[in-house]
Amino acid sequence: NAGVTQTPKFQVLKTGQSMTLQCAQDMNHNSMYWYRQDPGMGLRLIYYSASEGTTDKGEVPNGYNVSRLNKREFSLRLESAAPSQTSVYFCASSEIPPSGSEKLFFGSGTQLSVL
Amino acid sequence: AQKITQTQPGMFVQEKEAVTLDCTYDTSDQSYGLFWYKQPSSGEMIFLIYQGSYDEQNATEGRYSLNFQKARKSANLVISASQLGDSAMYFCAMRNYQGAQKLVFGQGTRLTINP
Numbered sequence: 001n002a003g004v005t006q007t008p009k010f011q012v013l014k015t016g017q018s019m020t021l022q023c024a025q026d027m028n029h030n031s032m033y034w035y036r037q038d039p040g041m042g043l044r045l046i047y048y049s050a051s052e053g054t055t056d057k058g059e060v061p062n063g064y065n066v067s068r069l070n071k072r073e074f075s076l077r078l079e080s081a082a083p084s085q086t087s088v089y090f091c092a093s094s095e096i097p098p099s100g101s102e103k104l105f106f107g108s109g110t111q112l113s114v115l
Numbered sequence: 116a117q118k119i120t121q122t123q124p125g126m127f128v129q130e131k132e133a134v135t136l137d138c139t140y141d142t143s144d145q146s147y148g149l150f151w152y153k154q155p156s157s158g159e160m161i162f163l164i165y166q167g168s169y170d171e172q173n174a175t176e177g178r179y180s181l182n183f184q185k186a187r188k189s190a191n192l193v194i195s196a197s198q199l200g201d202s203a204m205y206f207c208a209m210r211n212y213q214g215a216q217k218l219v220f221g222q223g224t225r226l227t228i229n230p
Contacts, residue, residue: 043208043220045217048217092160094218103150103162104152104160104162106160108158
């Protein structure tokens, strides 16, 4: 019962460094998402993938890239980290049944600090 | 474009009282879903309740109910008989089922239950 697995849980970067956040789900979901959560801002959608092979920008895509490697995995890359990218990052996955009453399954989050 | 607004940054309620958390949304689509999530201090995201735009009855899940007023574009969460364990951040979210099917969150409301 792994659900959605995110790695790493914590990361400290220096400005300008790059890194990739990994996300994998074992529920055979088509849709996967990356969100960031900042104090007082709620969750903001960075990128999402409605199905394998497709990715689309969310509300705050600048400074990020994503790869939907296969149906299970959806990675988020910071090419040149900036202090403004200090945040908690959540990966999520879902399936939309005919009724539409799907729910998102979230990973446990990655606390990223950029110095 | 879709937008979710939660106007209550924080709420304080006495234990055992009922509480209503406000959520208004904006969309031009006719088919959409509304969700509420709970985030306790541990950071995990917990799905609470779902309401489809074509559902005529308000959704209920145990102590949670969703007061859906389509004409006013509001989807308030009602928690009956609040408990200390209800203290958490609460997020309203919406997905359009036409076009880009992004799940977008509001800013959240921090609920504190006092003994």
